[in-house]
């Protein structure tokens with residue numbers, strides 16, 4: 001089985017981003033960038049499937065600027081076999097990403113695509129589901145457990161009420177949730193080895209995909225600020241304030 | 250202008266998040282229809298027909314729709330999409346699961362998790378864990394939108410819409426429901442409770458959540474948690490509040506043994522009143538708390554239970 005794992009380069013999760021004063025976006029100059037944490041979980045899951053002998057090959061693909069190559073190298077250092085880098089400096093919305101990925105799937109014919117459930121920059125939570133629809137494949141989103149099951153996959157999903165288990169036929173799309181696994185750190189020898197693994201260079205035009213955005217960003221603003229309140233000295237004072245000052249109990 | 254709101258429900262009853270999505274739909278203007286897709290979902294369809302401002306309810310039944318599998322929701326909604334200018338659903342795990350499939354097949358961008366409607370084509374949505382708010386204008390002919398339930402008023406009852414039965418086409422691909430393990434609780438639902446008390450890594454283990462539950466029972470509150478508490482197995486996954494868990498905005502949110510990482514704040518900073526109980530006075534949670542108590546939670550929380558008792562709880 002071949003597994004395709006799309007990975008996205010995003011602002012590191014420890015960074016508290018700042019809105020630009022001109023309201024055109026957030027300030028990304030000199031900000032630490034990393035692989036989206038949910039994509040790391042996707043790469044890890046693919047590697048574990050390979051280690052179990054369920055998968056033979058893992059292809060990591062990233063759509064983004066020149067530096068997205070580093071994100072692919074991270075996936076290769078973790079254990080992916082080769083990469084595909086679709087280079088563009090434009091903003092690529094989830095729909096366009098899904099369209100490019102659908103073309104990559106046509107060329108690569110994987111039986112499984114594992115993606116992160118959401119990217120922590122735009123928080124859309126859409127690409128995997130869109131890809132599934134474009135391909136006419138079943139999907140198992142927000143996965144916390146994945147098992148190869150006959151000619152498909154049995155997947156436990158994190159839902160609002162608890163956990164749900166579904167079976168999807170292969171080929172399928174899986175998106176990862178936090179509890180699926182704990183991604184490994186790449187070892188130094190593996191980082192060195194990853195430098196020699198091949199990365200194919202492509203562009204959106206190679207796939208004939210129009211990536212023009214459908215959403216025009218009118219402005220990006222700060223959320224309403226919350227001021228720190230007061231420190232109370234005792235639980236009794238807290239209860240008194242909640243009852244007589246805030247009136248919420 | 251015609252607007253379709255896809256209902257969130259469990260067949261027997263309508264989820265409150267649907268009421269918030271109807272409010273967002275009203276802000277777009279035009280006739281509002283509600284789609285109730287399920288199995289034995291008559292009661293949910295009936296409840297939807299009573300929503301204030303709803304002109305018509307469409308009711309579809311099939312085995313695949315019982316759990317609203319995404320592949321079945323896709324073909325069902327596409328079969329009626331022609332008649333609508335906008336399609337909305339709450340940004341619950343249900344809506345997040347099926348809605349992007351519909352957007353992709355309609356070749357439109359999904360506008361995820363909106364917190365405000367500026368006009369029929371312009372919306373506000375949080376990005377970067379809510380550290381920035383983005384106003385976007387959609388150039389697509391049809392708008393496909395998921396709605397953050399906590400930021401819209403919930404419409405009440407008062408309508409008397411007709412209920413029309415529609416056919417459910419075959420699903421787009423093969424998926425099958427196997428089973429579920431739902432958290433059982435007599436407490437209010439986390440997403441819509443008026444009071445929420447959440448525990449973090451500081452709770453130490455799952456048994457210790459008992460002290461939080463006692464307070465929750467007194468206040469008729471829901472119990473939530475940080476990711477760290479869920480990852481450590483203290484409580485089930487559906488307790489997680491935050492950027493990648495549930496977003497809550499109760500009247501009162503009490504954070505116990507939670508440091509206040511941006512991912513957690515993303516899920517609770519719109520609460521009306523925030524209380525933080527933490528032994529580290531430098532904990533970032535205090536920067537958003539209206540009332541902060543620097544204390545060991547293992548003494549403070551039982552004390553809170555006792556003090557509440559003194560004022561009649």
Ligand SMILES: Cc1cc2nc3c(=O)[nH]c(=O)nc-3n(C[C@H](O)[C@H](O)[C@H](O)COP(=O)(O)OP(=O)(O)OC[C@H]3O[C@@H](n4cnc5c(N)ncnc54)[C@H](O)[C@@H]3O)c2cc1C
Nearest residue numbers: 449450451475476477491492493494506508512513528546
């Ligand atoms: C991709 C991604 C998504 C994430 N999504 C979420 C999310 O949706 N929700 C979420 O919550 N997190 C999320 N996180 C995790 C987040 O970054 C933090 O790691 C997490 O919120 C920390 O949880 P915590 O505050 O319980 O633990 P800690 O940060 O370890 O804080 C524990 C706190 O308890 C206090 N404490 C300890 N003992 C006591 C005591 N006896 N009495 C009083 N206080 C005590 C400590 O002082 C400390 O402040 C996400 C992270 C990533 C990378």
